[in-house]
Amino acid sequence: MSDNQYFLDRSLGFLLGDASRLLRKRFDRLARSFGMTRAQWRVIAVLRRDEGINQTAMADIMEIEPITLGRHIDRLEEAGWVERRPDPDDRRAWRIFLTDKVQPVLEEMENIAIEVRNDAMVDFSSMERERFIDDLIRVKSNLADAIRRDAQEVDRVPEKTWAVGGRRDG
Numbered sequence: 608m609s610d611n612q613y614f615l616d617r618s619l620g621f622l623l624g625d626a627s628r629l630l631r632k633r634f635d636r637l638a639r640s641f642g643m644t645r646a647q648w649r650v651i652a653v654l655r656r657d658e659g660i661n662q663t664a665m666a667d668i669m670e671i672e673p674i675t676l677g678r679h680i681d682r683l684e685e686a687g688w689v690e691r692r693p694d695p696d697d698r699r700a701w702r703i704f705l706t707d708k709v710q711p712v713l714e715e716m717e718n719i720a721i722e723v724r725n726d727a728m729v730d731f732s733s734m735e736r737e738r739f740i741d742d743l744i745r746v747k748s749n750l751a752d753a754i755r756r757d758a759q760e761v762d763r764v765p766e767k768t769w770a771v772g773g774r775r776d777g
Contacts, residue, residue, distance in 0.1 A: 619746075630723055637719045641712060646671075648716055650679050651709060654689065659702045661694055688712065 615621055635645055643651075653665055662680065666673040680703060683689040688709035694700035705713070728736050 626727070630727060633723045633726060634719060637722060638716060641715065643712070643716070644679075647679050647683055650676070650683060650703075651688065651705065651713060651716070654703055654705050655713065658704055659692075661697075661700045661702050663700065665703065683709075 631645060634648075638645070638648065649669060650665070653668055654660065657665075657668075660668075662673055662676055666676040669676065680689060680691070684691065686708075687706055690704050690706055691701040692704060694702050728739070731739065
């Protein structure tokens with residue numbers, strides 16, 4: 608095996624990306640019977656954690672455009688699984704809430720998520736599972752901290768602009 612291939616096979620980014628893709632694929636296959644897309648499930652999962660959030664904040668969390676989120680919410684609202692309520696602090700905004708009708712679906716989707724997690728960690732001991740999750744939480748936290756530091760650094764450093772031809776202005 609070449610050094611390059613070894614690097615790719617052991618790359619954190621590639622491994623996390625591949626594992627994430629396979630988790631999504633497995634989840635999608637098991638969740639098909641509910642007629643809910645992964646994107647709609649993500650909306651419901653975010654609401655489960657932060658019910659009553661407004662659409663703009665939810666779009667930021669999900670890293671999607673507000674118009675795209677609006678379409679997902681429209682479909683979920685048509686199914687009777689979520690409802691929009693006026694935001695008491697902003698007449699132009701809506702807050703999103705889960706309805707009682709979604710509870711059985713939510714329980715089943717959580718069972719599917721547990722099954723997918725168990726498939727992914729089938730040969731892990733319970734201690735290895737806990738350690739792996741703890742390590743992923745640390746990786747996530749470390750990267751979030753690095754991004755915050757980057758944002759602070761950008762705020763302190765004057766912006767450099769590049770002219771056509773690769774020459775820097777200012």
